[in-house]
Amino acid sequence: MSKYLHMQMYDVVKQAGIAESTWQGAVENHDAVSEEFDGVRFFRITKKIGTLGKGTVITEEGIIFGFPSIARILHLENGVRNAYTHPFYVEEKVDGYNVRIVRIQGRILVFSRGAYVCPFSTDRIADFLEIEKIFDDIPGLIVCGEFAGPDNPYNIEHPPYVKEDVGFFAFDLMMINQSHNIPVDERYKIFDHYRIPTAKRFGQFSVSDVSGLKKIVKELDESGCEGIVMKPTYPAEKTLKYVTLGSCLRDINVTAPLMTEMASEFFTHRIIRAAMFIHEQMQELQPEVFSQLGKVLLRPIYENIAKAVRNEVIDEKFLLRFREERNIQRMIEHLRKCKVKFEVISKNKRGNYWHVMFARKCYATYEILQKHLQGATHVD
Amino acid sequence: MSKYLHMQMYDVVKQAGIAESTWQGAVENHDAVSEEFDGVRFFRITKKIGTLGKGTVITEEGIIFGFPSIARILHLENGVRNAYTHPFYVEEKVDGYNVRIVRIQGRILVFSRGAYVCPFSTDRIADFLEIEKIFDDIPGLIVCGEFAGPDNPYNIEHPPYVKEDVGFFAFDLMMINQSHNIPVDERYKIFDHYRIPTAKRFGQFSVSDVSGLKKIVKELDESGCEGIVMKPTYPAEKTLKYVTLGSCLRDINVTAPLMTEMASEFFTHRIIRAAMFIHEQMQELQPEVFSQLGKVLLRPIYENIAKAVRNEVIDEKFLLRFREERNIQRMIEHLRKCKVKFEVISKNKRGNYWHVMFARKCYATYEILQKHLQGATHVD
Numbered sequence: 001m002s003k004y005l006h007m008q009m010y011d012v013v014k015q016a017g018i019a020e021s022t023w024q025g026a027v028e029n030h031d032a033v034s035e036e037f038d039g040v041r042f043f044r045i046t047k048k049i050g051t052l053g054k055g056t057v058i059t060e061e062g063i064i065f066g067f068p069s070i071a072r073i074l075h076l077e078n079g080v081r082n083a084y085t086h087p088f089y090v091e092e093k094v095d096g097y098n099v100r101i102v103r104i105q106g107r108i109l110v111f112s113r114g115a116y117v118c119p120f121s122t123d124r125i126a127d128f129l130e131i132e133k134i135f136d137d138i139p140g141l142i143v144c145g146e147f148a149g150p151d152n153p154y155n156i157e158h159p160p161y162v163k164e165d166v167g168f169f170a171f172d173l174m175m176i177n178q179s180h181n182i183p184v185d186e187r188y189k190i191f192d193h194y195r196i197p198t199a200k201r202f203g204q205f206s207v208s209d210v211s212g213l214k215k216i217v218k219e220l221d222e223s224g225c226e227g228i229v230m231k232p233t234y235p236a237e238k239t240l241k242y243v244t245l246g247s248c249l250r251d252i253n254v255t256a257p258l259m260t261e262m263a264s265e266f267f268t269h270r271i272i273r274a275a276m277f278i279h280e281q282m283q284e285l286q287p288e289v290f291s292q293l294g295k296v297l298l299r300p301i302y303e304n305i306a307k308a309v310r311n312e313v314i315d316e317k318f319l320l321r322f323r324e325e326r327n328i329q330r331m332i333e334h335l336r337k338c339k340v341k342f343e344v345i346s347k348n349k350r351g352n353y354w355h356v357m358f359a360r361k362c363y364a365t366y367e368i369l370q371k372h373l374q375g376a377t378h379v380d
Numbered sequence: 381m382s383k384y385l386h387m388q389m390y391d392v393v394k395q396a397g398i399a400e401s402t403w404q405g406a407v408e409n410h411d412a413v414s415e416e417f418d419g420v421r422f423f424r425i426t427k428k429i430g431t432l433g434k435g436t437v438i439t440e441e442g443i444i445f446g447f448p449s450i451a452r453i454l455h456l457e458n459g460v461r462n463a464y465t466h467p468f469y470v471e472e473k474v475d476g477y478n479v480r481i482v483r484i485q486g487r488i489l490v491f492s493r494g495a496y497v498c499p500f501s502t503d504r505i506a507d508f509l510e511i512e513k514i515f516d517d518i519p520g521l522i523v524c525g526e527f528a529g530p531d532n533p534y535n536i537e538h539p540p541y542v543k544e545d546v547g548f549f550a551f552d553l554m555m556i557n558q559s560h561n562i563p564v565d566e567r568y569k570i571f572d573h574y575r576i577p578t579a580k581r582f583g584q585f586s587v588s589d590v591s592g593l594k595k596i597v598k599e600l601d602e603s604g605c606e607g608i609v610m611k612p613t614y615p616a617e618k619t620l621k622y623v624t625l626g627s628c629l630r631d632i633n634v635t636a637p638l639m640t641e642m643a644s645e646f647f648t649h650r651i652i653r654a655a656m657f658i659h660e661q662m663q664e665l666q667p668e669v670f671s672q673l674g675k676v677l678l679r680p681i682y683e684n685i686a687k688a689v690r691n692e693v694i695d696e697k698f699l700l701r702f703r704e705e706r707n708i709q710r711m712i713e714h715l716r717k718c719k720v721k722f723e724v725i726s727k728n729k730r731g732n733y734w735h736v737m738f739a740r741k742c743y744a745t746y747e748i749l750q751k752h753l754q755g756a757t758h759v760d
Contacts, residue, residue, distance in 0.1 A: 070759075075754070083755075289678065291670045294677075375457070375463075
């Protein structure tokens with residue numbers, strides 16, 4: 001990046017109260033990483049710098065603040081009672097990957113939570129939003145939401161109602177240079193006015209409606225959905241998330257194939273969440289759930305052992321549909337930059353879309369299981 | 381410890397090739413901790429110092445080397461093929477706690493793996509061995525074995541054939557000042573001559589006897605035993621351990637009550653071992669095992685949630701039988717020193733033994749579950 005551009009970026013960062021020496025230090029330490037997509041230059045914040053959290057994007061047109069982490073509760077009733085004295089909105093928690101959509105220098109860009117431009121999501125966003133009109137009317141808007149569906153690059157799970165490809169589900173709006181989001185009722189008006197598809201909205205609740213909330217959670221669990229997000233009407237109160245038993249089991253099922261290389265907490269945290277959910281929402285521990293839990297933990301790793309015996313490298317296939325062919329190469333470069341090991345299996349034009357099949361190669365799991373199978377010894 | 385004693389101890393350590401400055405540094409860093417039991421002074425090695433591994437004990441009469449870690453295999457057939465070109469002995473792996481028994485300054489002491497004197501084991505060892513006679517005949521002998529049974533201070537699991545109290549099962553012999561053990565056939569002669577109770581011995585095997593080994597493992601699994609240890613006849617070859625599916629499931633069952641405070645790897649490692657065992661020993665993944673695995677993971681933590689709801693602090697009770705009353709107080713002090721939180725529930729003389737009931741108090745688990753139940757939020 002030229003000296004001139006570098007200074008221009010600092011002019012943006014300065015507004016967040018960051019000293020020039022702090023910014024220079026951050027760039028040198030790679031806490032702020034220079035990136036470029038389709039001619040748009042930006043910095044990706046990889047580690048908190050003053051008020052700029054991880055995941056923040058610095059562009060010439062302003063700061064796109066990181067999407068905030070949402071606090072989790074494991075007991076719905078008491079969590080809600082602790083958190084809210086005012087009414088709160090309830091929405092479905094959609095199981096996909098989180099994005100922020102912006103228009104910078106005339107280009108629509110879809111940023112991942114890690115502040116990368118996702119070429120796949122950027123390619124596809126026009127399928128879901130009247131995107132230029134929204135940004136013409138509200139310059140500086142940031143549309144936050146979830147890409148979700150069986151055919152996506154990042155998330156194996158998906159909501160039951162997206163049967164193929166991906167969908168987009170907005171759930172938040174921010175403005176450039178502002179770290180807070182737009183209040184829920186105003187947000188909903190914009191969603192409705194522009195017919196922006198959103199996560200399912202269950203409306204306003206108060207602490208006295210816990211039984212209504214529990215009913216929603218039960219229905220979401222039965223239909224295979226992830227859970228709920230609760231959003232305050234009173235700005236000082238917290239946003240909270242709460243997930244279903246089924247979501248815990250599905251998380252385990254899709255992650256257990258890589259149990260040897262994953263952080264083990266992934267599994268125990270979900271078992272504890274499951275136990276808390278059953279205790280509060282079901283009162284009784286049914287034997288079926290033992291069988292379900294054992295199956296999602298054991299079968300995937302057992303099947304990968306069987307694959308390793310046959311010398312089949314373990315992989316996870318995913319299909320992506322692109323509107324523009326050039327975005328395929330951009331996606332390949334993006335995955336490489338993110339250190340994903342993968343192969344492109346096939347690429348075909350079908351109707352208006354390029355269908356590209358990828359296979360993520362899970363070499364680490366394969367190699368660990370091979371060692372075990374070959375009779376390697378270890379001291380634990 | 382007096383300067384004189386300190387120097388006397390260094391004279392012992394010196395024989396292991398440790399420089400005086402290294403020893404002094406280790407003492408200052410608490411890598412060698414000064415201890416005393418029943419008038420016998422010793423150092424407990426808490427961190428490797430040159431050739432002195434963790435768990436080594438330095439006494440005025442010499443060095444009791446740490447009991448070596450045994451390498452684990454997850455595939456029996458290939459593990460054995462890799463490790464052995466010569467015959468090897470097979471013994472039952474007894475699920476208890478590892479001890480080294482010595483006579484120092486005329487006193488019989490039973491050391492734990494962590495190089496503490498265990499007052500309970502020291503109190504009880506005379507029930508199992510003609511201890512004075514053995515040490516009269518073979519001065520400097522170290523008898524290594526397992527205390528195992530339902531009523532012990534450290535290990536919740538126990539072999540199925542010890543129905544109450546504890547038993548002692550020798551499996552190794554070492555000599556003071558020597559880091560290696562006595563060859564297996566010589567060891568067995570001493571065990572037999574002194575009628576020392578031992579872990580079950582299955583005799584000599586060779587790599588061509590894998591089917592015989594598998595049969596033993598199957599029988600041990602069916603009878604609720606932990607597994608096998610394989611010991612080389614050729615000194616350069618390794619000692620190996622291999623555990624049963626049932627042992628993995630029981631390990632999980634007794635540890636899952638404390639899932640919130642345990643290292644999560646405890647659980648995933650055993651799930652992977654279970655999958656490897658099933659793949660090699662059973663060929664087929666039966667649905668019963670899903671239900672068994674789910675139950676041992678979920679039920680204990682669910683039950684502790686229910687206890688926390690009733691404000692019952694979670695505890696683990698254990699009964700210890702002592703021959704001498706003064707060893708009860710010593711055991712209490714030992715547990716305190718090891719930072720175990722516990723209460724003494726009852727103390728009664730029954731026949732020749734003092735029966736003392738302890739309760740280990742699991743405050744950490746209780747407090748974490750209480751927080752979850754109270755609706756605490758966390759960001760993960």
